[in-house]
Amino acid sequence: MVASLGQAVRHHWGLRDDILFLNHGSYGATPKAVLAEQRRWQALMEENPVNFMRRVLPPALAQARADLARFLRADPGDLGFVENATGGVNAVLRSLGFAQGDEILVTSHGYNAVKQTVHFIEEKSGAVIRIAEVPFPLDGPGAITAAVTSNLSDRTRLVILDHITSPTATIQPLKELIAVCKSEKRLVLVDGAHAPGMLDLDVPAIGADFYTGNCHKWLCAPKGCAFLWVAPDRQASIHPTTISHPFRTGFAEEFSWTGTRDASAWLSVGATIGFFDTIGGLPAVRAYCQGLATEAAEMLSSAWGTRIGTPASLRGNMATIRLPERFRDIPAQTILDELWERHRIEVPVHHFGGDPWVRISAAPYNHIQEYEVLRNAVLAYSGTASDRN
Numbered sequence: 217m218v219a220s221l222g223q224a225v226r227h228h229w230g231l232r233d234d235i236l237f238l239n240h241g242s243y244g245a246t247p248k249a250v251l252a253e254q255r256r257w258q259a260l261m262e263e264n265p266v267n268f269m270r271r272v273l274p275p276a277l278a279q280a281r282a283d284l285a286r287f288l289r290a291d292p293g294d295l296g297f298v299e300n301a302t303g304g305v306n307a308v309l310r311s312l313g314f315a316q317g318d319e320i321l322v323t324s325h326g327y328n329a330v331k332q333t334v335h336f337i338e339e340k341s342g343a344v345i346r347i348a349e350v351p352f353p354l355d356g357p358g359a360i361t362a363a364v365t366s367n368l369s370d371r372t373r374l375v376i377l378d379h380i381t382s383p384t385a386t387i388q389p390l391k392e393l394i395a396v397c398k399s400e401k402r403l404v405l406v407d408g409a410h411a412p413g414m415l416d417l418d419v420p421a422i423g424a425d426f427y428t429g430n431c432h433k434w435l436c437a438p439k440g441c442a443f444l445w446v447a448p449d450r451q452a453s454i455h456p457t458t459i460s461h462p463f464r465t466g467f468a469e470e471f472s473w474t475g476t477r478d479a480s481a482w483l484s485v486g487a488t489i490g491f492f493d494t495i496g497g498l499p500a501v502r503a504y505c506q507g508l509a510t511e512a513a514e515m516l517s518s519a520w521g522t523r524i525g526t527p528a529s530l531r532g533n534m535a536t537i538r539l540p541e542r543f544r545d546i547p548a549q550t551i552l553d554e555l556w557e558r559h560r561i562e563v564p565v566h567h568f569g570g571d572p573w574v575r576i577s578a579a580p581y582n583h584i585q586e587y588e589v590l591r592n593a594v595l596a597y598s599g600t601a602s603d604r605n
Contacts, residue, residue, distance in 0.1 A: 221504045222583035225495050229581055236586045238563040240579035241385070241410060241534050244433040249494070253487040254438045257480040269476070276483055277472055283486035284431070284443060289418040296444045296456070296471025297482045301409035302329045303457065304428025304444035305376070308405050309337050311454045316342035318373040321402075323348045323363065325381040330407055334376070343373070352569045353525040353538070357389035365396050372402050379408035379415070379429075383568050385534035385575050386526050387415075394423045403450075410434060412443075414502065414532045419445050426450065434533060437488040438481035444471065501580050505533040509578035512587035513537055516576070519591045525573060533579070539565070539572040539594065548572065551597075559593045 228247045231237050237245065246254075257276075261268040278292070285292040298304045314320070320334050324347055334345045348367040351359050364375070375397045380387050390406065397404045405426040411417060413434030419427050427445040431437035446454050451467035458474040492498040513524045513535035525536035543551060548565045551572070555561040564575045574594075576587065 220496055221501065221580050222508075223581070226581040228491075228495065231581065234560055236559070236561045236563075236589055237579075238561060238576050238582065238586060238590060240577040240582075241382075241433060241575065242564065242577075243439065244430075244436055245579065245581075246432070246436055246438050246488075247491050250436065250438065250484055250488050250491055254480045254484045257483045258478065261478070261480070273479060274472070277479060280483050280485050281468065281472075283489060287417075287489050288412070288443075288445070290420055290445055291448075293466075293468050294420070294445055294448060294451070296446070296468055297479075298428065298442045298444050298456075298471070299440045300432075300442045301407055301428045301430050302327075302333070304426075304442060305330050305405065305407060306333055306457050307444055308426045308428075308446075308454060309333055309374075310457055312374065312403075313453075314341040314343035314373060317371055318343040319346045319369060319371040320344070321346045321348060321364070321367055321372050321375045323350050323360070323378070323381075325350050325352070325384050325386060326376065326378055327382045327407060327409065330376060344371075346372070352384055352386075353523060354384075354386060354527070354530060356527060357392070357530060360386075361389055361392050361396065364393055368397070368400050368402065372400070374403045374405060376405045376407060377424075379406055380410040380532060380534070382409065383536075383566060383575070384525055384573075385531065385536050387530045387532055390422055390424075398423065410532075410534070413498070414505075416499075416502070420447075426454070431485055431488065432481070435485075435488055436491065438484055440478075441481040441485055441488075495580060502533075505578045505580060505582075506531070508582060508584065509533050509535045509576065511584060512576055512578060515584070516574075516587060516591050516594075520594060534575055534577050536568075536573045536575045539574055543572040543597075544570075546572070554597060555590070555593055559589065561590055561593060563590060 229245050281295050282292045285295050337343055348363040350363045377393055378388055394404050404424040406424045408427055408429035410433055412429045412431055425447050431441040432439050456471050456474050460474045462469040462473050492501055516537045517524050520540050522538040548567055552565045
């Protein structure tokens with residue numbers, strides 16, 4: 217691992233010294249330098265709001281879109297800024313015209329907010345959600361491909377795939393999955409909420425019709441910075457969820473203005489990408505985080521006598537580790553609260569497939585000693601909800 221990361225770079229973030237922050241994956245954490253850039257844009261806006269909105273913002277936003285497009289190996293005209301990946305999913309689902317009986321295929325590992333959006337479309341259009349049950353834990357990608365393939369039907373209109381699943385931290389075999397879907401001439405939307413920053417992305421080469429991702433997670437942008445990429449031949453039918461003045465002026469233009477808002481998170485994306493050069497470069501950061509996630513997951517599973525949810529080939533900067541059997545009947549919130557209130561450990565705990573799992577994140581500022589504290593906290597926990605002083 218790169219010696220200059222971990223505790224040596226934690227000062228770049230404003231995280232409290234008295235907490236163990238092992239949950240970067242949920243909302244990210246933004247470096248101080250990037251927050252300073254965001255505040256600079258906000259101050260500039262308030263110096264003359266009219267001038268900013270009419271004269272400064274349009275070219276600045278175009279530059280931010282170009283910076284992000286370069287990072288994603290995409291054309292700026294194929295990108296629209298949104299506040300989060302869920303917003304990108306909503307824009308696609310609300311734009312596509314679904315008919316009675318159309319099926320929208322998701323997997324059992326999918327993000328709940330996305331499933332809820334599909335349920336909303338069900339109620340409005342008569343379309344039907346179909347869930348491909350993917351087993352967990354996983355020993356390889358084959359079970360994922362088999363589950364999706366076996367659930368494609370003549371009525372499948374859209375397939376929603378996670379690039380990296382939220383509850384199970386699994387990198388999906390997108391190349392194989394999209395190839396199958398495209399062979400059946402099905403539309404594909406990829407929820408890439410966790411991918412930017414964690415994976416080296418070439419979004420157009422992925423082959424989906426639609427791809428949405430967050431910049432505030434593993435790219436460490438300010439909260440509310442995300443994007444929606446749409447293939448050129450699909451852009452005419454996709455619109456932001458809020459329609460405003462630029463309606464019918466083009467995909468990128470429509471997403472550039474949906475009304476008065478603070479665009480400083482988007483405008484800071486160039487500074488966000490550049491920040492990683494100050495701590496060794498993004499390739500080195502990725503290698504550090506993925507190595508740390510693997511080291512921590514192996515240490516925890518060994519100490520607890522359990523297993524990791526996925527093989528290393530399906531993991532990135534996160535990993536899920538099954539908690540010991542005595543935690544099975546304890547509510548996840550009780551365990552989570554115990555870890556926070558007694559040990560100041562911030563880490564997600566949930567039940568999946570009937571088993572209790574903890575999902576760890578490995579960010580540039582984390583180090584192995586923090587996971588050792590988690591290991592010991594779980595070992596010392598009696599497994600009862602009343603185990604508190």
